[in-house]
Amino acid sequence: MKGQRVVWRLLSAVAAGALLLCGLAGWPRARAAVYRYYRHQGRVRTLGGLAGYRTAESGRFVLYYLPEDGDFAALILEQAEAVYERVVAEVGYPPAERVPLILYPDRTALRAAYGWGSEQSAVGVYWRGTVGLLSPRVWIAAGDPAELASEFRRLSPVAHELTHYLLDELTEGNYPRWFTEGLAQYVEELATGYVWPEAAAAPLDPPLYTLSELTRRFDDLPDRSLAYRQSHLLVAHIAEAHGRPGLTGLIALLAEGVPFDRAVETALGRSMASIYADWLDQAEGRSAQGRNVRLSERKGLLEER
Numbered sequence: 001m002k003g004q005r006v007v008w009r010l011l012s013a014v015a016a017g018a019l020l021l022c023g024l025a026g027w028p029r030a031r032a033a034v035y036r037y038y039r040h041q042g043r044v045r046t047l048g049g050l051a052g053y054r055t056a057e058s059g060r061f062v063l064y065y066l067p068e069d070g071d072f073a074a075l076i077l078e079q080a081e082a083v084y085e086r087v088v089a090e091v092g093y094p095p096a097e098r099v100p101l102i103l104y105p106d107r108t109a110l111r112a113a114y115g116w117g118s119e120q121s122a123v124g125v126y127w128r129g130t131v132g133l134l135s136p137r138v139w140i141a142a143g144d145p146a147e148l149a150s151e152f153r154r155l156s157p158v159a160h161e162l163t164h165y166l167l168d169e170l171t172e173g174n175y176p177r178w179f180t181e182g183l184a185q186y187v188e189e190l191a192t193g194y195v196w197p198e199a200a201a202a203p204l205d206p207p208l209y210t211l212s213e214l215t216r217r218f219d220d221l222p223d224r225s226l227a228y229r230q231s232h233l234l235v236a237h238i239a240e241a242h243g244r245p246g247l248t249g250l251i252a253l254l255a256e257g258v259p260f261d262r263a264v265e266t267a268l269g270r271s272m273a274s275i276y277a278d279w280l281d282q283a284e285g286r287s288a289q290g291r292n293v294r295l296s297e298r299k300g301l302l303e304e305r
Contacts, residue, residue, distance in 0.1 A: 032172035032257055039168070042128030046113065047100060057098065060084055065103040069135050075149050076103060076133065076158070083159040086191040091163060091183075092248030093170040093255070099162065100130045110134050124157030126164035133157065159191040160184045171254040177218040179260070182231030183247075186239065189232075199228040204283045211276040230283075237279040242268050 053064040058077040088094050104110040123134040142148035163184040189195050202225040221227045239247050253263035264272045
């Protein structure tokens, strides 16, 4: 077992190095091939470590779960199928095969699977070809099964994580971090009406994060809620201005290996910097006037409340 771990770390290091070199050398096809291999190996390793897990399938998903969570299998697959068409339509891509969902029984198991520390409390995660979910019995307080099912349908992270999965599989990782998080929140709200409360409550008071900050160090920004809210509203702004064809057209160019800034200019006819500047003017104007904004689920537009 120890020898296998050493080999895996060596292969991962080689793959990561090759990925970096391909990206630096400007070889989009080679970079995509290395990324695809790296993701595939991560998926194989994750699924191969699920000792004792059972499986249940639907038309588009396969769920891995432990016996104690067997009562939730049908509910989770039902919810995944319910949001599938909307997510696929917004991303513009159906997955090549059944999407693997892994239901972890508790936070300890979820954190261990993805190498998280004790401070992590997410109920869902996408990572290298799999979607991990925390058992609903851990994070939903409900008096009976019907109430739990209702709350899961309302709060489920499946649409959010499925968006990450589809974008990553289609583009082979060719996107900035803020874009995948903004897109996942945008699609999640369209599909289920859910908005992460901490992000929705983050005030848009200047100074906001710059486009460079969002692009270069999204995960290191001190105000995580604000970073997520900005990414959400920025993607919503793109969708409002250019519609679903503009957004899916941008994603299609990313799938071809076109660098993000060039893909934005080609698909939307404007630079990302100018799009951000327009959004910033609107956001700061609303903040100054003391008004909130929300994403209309029906139209996908930013409207004044």
